[in-house]
Amino acid sequence: MQHSPRGHATVAAALTLALCLGMSACGTQESPQSATPQSAATASNAPATDATTTTGWPRTVKSDKGDVTLEAQPQRIVSTSPTLTGPLLAVGAPVIATAATKPNTDVSDDQGFFSQWGPIAKERGVKVAYDTAAPSAEKVAALQPDLIVVAATGGDSALDLYNQLAKIAPTIVINGSNKSWLEVTEQLGQATGHEDKAAEVKKAYETRLQEVKAKIKLPEGTVSPFVNFDDGSGAAAFTPQSAHGRLLTDLGFTLAPIPESVTGTTSMGKRDDIVELSTENVVKGLAGDTWIVFAPGAKTKEVITTNPAYNAAPAVKKGQVVYMGPETFRLDYYAAMACLDQLEKHFAQ
Numbered sequence: 001m002q003h004s005p006r007g008h009a010t011v012a013a014a015l016t017l018a019l020c021l022g023m024s025a026c027g028t029q030e031s032p033q034s035a036t037p038q039s040a041a042t043a044s045n046a047p048a049t050d051a052t053t054t055t056g057w058p059r060t061v062k063s064d065k066g067d068v069t070l071e072a073q074p075q076r077i078v079s080t081s082p083t084l085t086g087p088l089l090a091v092g093a094p095v096i097a098t099a100a101t102k103p104n105t106d107v108s109d110d111q112g113f114f115s116q117w118g119p120i121a122k123e124r125g126v127k128v129a130y131d132t133a134a135p136s137a138e139k140v141a142a143l144q145p146d147l148i149v150v151a152a153t154g155g156d157s158a159l160d161l162y163n164q165l166a167k168i169a170p171t172i173v174i175n176g177s178n179k180s181w182l183e184v185t186e187q188l189g190q191a192t193g194h195e196d197k198a199a200e201v202k203k204a205y206e207t208r209l210q211e212v213k214a215k216i217k218l219p220e221g222t223v224s225p226f227v228n229f230d231d232g233s234g235a236a237a238f239t240p241q242s243a244h245g246r247l248l249t250d251l252g253f254t255l256a257p258i259p260e261s262v263t264g265t266t267s268m269g270k271r272d273d274i275v276e277l278s279t280e281n282v283v284k285g286l287a288g289d290t291w292i293v294f295a296p297g298a299k300t301k302e303v304i305t306t307n308p309a310y311n312a313a314p315a316v317k318k319g320q321v322v323y324m325g326p327e328t329f330r331l332d333y334y335a336a337m338a339c340l341d342q343l344e345k346h347f348a349q
Contacts, residue, residue, distance in 0.1 A: 061191040063172040064152045065162060070170055073193040074147035078129055078140050080158035080165070081151035084174055086117045086332025087185040088149065089124070090201050091194040097129040097143050099156060106297045107329040116327040116334035132156045137164035145169045149188070153177045153271055178272040181243040181331040201333045212340045213251050216347040219320065221289030222256035223248060226277075227329070228304065230297040234278045237285050242273035243331035244294055247339060256288035279309040286313060290320040294339075295329035322346045 058071045077095045079085040085098040098121065100112030109118040111128055130139045135158045140148060148165045151157045152175035158165065165171045172191055176184045182202055189198025225238040225248055238244040240255050248255060258275050262285040277285040291313070293300060304310045304321060315321055327338050 057193070059193075061172055062187060064175045065166075065171075065173045068170050068172050070147065070191070072146075074145075074170075074191075076143070076145045077147045077149065077192065078143050078145040078169075079149045080129065080135065080140065080161075081149065081154070081156045081174075082112075082114050082132065083154060083156055083176060083330045083332075084149050084151055084184070084188065085121070085126075086114060086330070086334055087181065087188050088192070089117050089120055089126075090185060090333035091189040091192065091197040093188065093192040093194050095121070095124070095126050096145065097127040097140075099130055099132045099135070099158070100128045101132050101156070106326045107295055114327070114330060114335075116338060117332065135161055137161045137168065140165060141168045147172070147192070149174065149191075151176060176243070176273075178241060180246045181333070181336060185333065205333060205336055208337060208340050209247075209250055212344045215344055215349060216251065217349040218252050218347065219290045222254045222287070223290045223292050224256045224286040224288030224315070225292045225294060226286055227294050228296065228300045230299040230303055232279065232303065232307065232309075234276065235282055235286065236274040236276050238294075239273055239275060243336075244328075244339075245273075247331065247336060248292070251343065256286070258285055259287070282309050283313045286315070289315060289318075290322065291315040292322045292324065294324045295326050296323045 057073055058069055060067050060069045075094050077088060077093055079088055079095055079098040082099055082101055085095060088095050098113070101108050101114075103110050103112040107115060109115055111118065111122070112131065113121050113126075127143070129143060130136045132155070146169055148169050148171040150159060150162060150165065150171060150173045152159060152173050154177070159173065162171060162173065174184060174187060179187075182205065185201055186195070186198045189195045189201075225242075225244050226235045227238075228235045237258050238255075239258065240246070240249060245255055262275060262277060262281045275285060291304075293304070301323060304316060310316055324342050325338060328335050328342070331339070
């Protein structure tokens with residue numbers, strides 16, 4: 001999650017940045033198998049940066065704007081996307097600065113870092129490059145990066161600045177709307193020379209996934225995963241292609257189809273991972289027997305239970321609505337592990 005355009009409040013405040021994910025001090029070298037990223041208290045167990053230079057340089061890395069050749073392993077990475085900062089940190093890449101969203105929202109900390117990776121970013125000394133509401137190539141240039149990472153879609157995309165950024169340093173564009181967060185992590189691991197750490201992340205996640213799958217009892221019928229817009233303007237339904245949809249499918253949940261008649265618009269280009277629902281289309285678009293609400297805001301439960309545009313849905317009438325935590329906004333390793341913990345609790349046998 002990155003999942004809603006910038007115009008929506010609450011989720012939109014974070015979206016003006018970027019959507020459904022604690023880390024360690026720089027010196028530790030523990031693998032992500034032991035990481036539990038839900039809070040700062042567990043930050044010391046997550047993967048740390050790895051200064052070891054890998055072989056295979058120069059190397060050509062994939063980018064949505066054309067392959068990019070890196071002469072040496074990056075040592076000063078600037079992420080212009082908070083959504084992509086999580087995967088970079090998870091593989092131990094040397095992120096020196098990241099774009100940040102509005103501070104102190106439902107999904108961000110006092111620096112505008114996403115709550116799931118904020119602790120590790122602070123411990124590693126990651127700076128705020130700029131506010132995603134005001135992208136700045138000049139501020140990126142002042143950081144003297146040797147690699148710049150850009151999201152292709154979403155409210156935190158700096159794609160409009162690509163030509164300027166590419167003149168500063170090698171710049172890769174990652175499209176997370178049509179990939180799982182694991183695929184994004186692997187792509188960034190390869191691009192930064194941290195493919196071994198990316199493999200550790202994948203193994204840790206898949207091990208935990210199987211543990212949770214064996215422990216939960218799936219609800220009857222289908223589920224509709226989504227993020228609500230607390231300003232009352234609607235919701236963003238996750239598709240089977242989304243990171244959230246894939247996680248649920250991997251656990252055995254069956255996603256309710258989103259009717260073709262329900263179409264939405266986004267300000268950031270075509271998305272494969274979400275369908276934006278206007279208020280009048282919420283019930284029709286969220287046809288699942290159970291609703292799973294990711295990254296609920298302070299007013300989400302009130303909106304769903306009292307607003308006729310929501311409470312007419314069978315899932316709401318039957319009380320079959322599951323509210324996840326705020327750190328499940330945009331999926332990365334940390335958020336995905338938090339999702340698994342919460343789903344295990346909500347659907348315990």
